[in-house]
Amino acid sequence: MQRALAAIVLCGTIASGYDEPASERPSSERPALRRADDESLEPPSPYPRTVVARSLGRGLDWLAAAETRLGDGSWPVPTGTGALGAPVAVSSLATLALMAGGNLPGRGEHGERVTRGLDYILSRAVRDAADPRYGFVGGDGLSRMHGHGFATLTLAQGFAISPNAELGARLRDALHGAVDLIERTQGAEGGWMYEPRLEPDHEGSVTICLVSALRAARDAGLLVRSEVIARAEGYVRASQAESGLFRYTLGSDKTTLALTAAAVATLEATGSYDDPALVRGVDAITRALAAGTWPGQGEFPHYERFYLALALWGLREREPFEQWFTDELQRLVASQNEDGSWSDSRYGDAYATAINCLVLALPDGTLPIFQR
Structure with a gap:
């Protein structure tokens, strides 16, 4: 999936000090779920919430029906000429979208689909501690470390909302291995590459994807080494060009609006809104929007929409x-x-529908990672 299924940056309200598990913080500091239809918790919106709810509901219904086609908890991916099938990444995004729409494992209109989706992701985890890929969640041959990042993110959200159930214990165990794999494969520059191993090369979208997964895991109560996060954030800052846009990788001339939005969202999660790199990135996005740029004009419209x-x-x-x-x-x-x-x-279509449902669900803040 490489650049096309690049890092979907899902940022939570995360404080500094990543070594402190969220479960040890006062309950008032932990993210809390709220009902997606509780408009009393939101100020008036300029957009019609009924239109959002209707479109989101139709998208979630389609995702729930699509999951039943294969019978193993995964979502279908295309197989024709020119198609790029990545079931681990796509199924992770689809499961996350259903949770963002207010469905919990085993609870809600599509709760059973959430459980099946999480079970599928768990089935893709390498459990043998003697395997050099121990902790890796993947194996679809395309998404690789992008897929691992999306899977880790989705497992973390499932654990955050159902920590005490039998499923929660399985999610926690898989998360320990998934986090360990990310930590031990970080390169000297602070970034990561496509394969689940330590490599000399690095790439910005993979790095941002894995930083997001680590943050979600840490905020769900998992122990994450603070120096890993710090080095990765340093990589993100170093990838910024003079224009304020962010590069595909260190030293590359290629910059994109999608990667810039992803990097900005990553830096926003640190809470350092006066960070010069963040300010310059926001300015670059503002200039692009003022010039009439919107998703659909670029090569990968769905993930660019979500990044923005x-x-x-x-x-x-x-x-x-x-x-x-x-x-x-x-x-x-x-x-x-x-x-x-x-x-x-x-x-x-499962990929596109999951991404766009996540966009529509974002203002509801149902998931902990969506809360401002």
């Missing part, structure tokens, strides 16, 4: 996100298929 949503959502001011989301909602609804899905010829 996260970056704007993470700002201290609400107005930039609300203005952008109001316009983007019209494009999302117009491009939704009659059956509730969205289309993507390379990575499949």
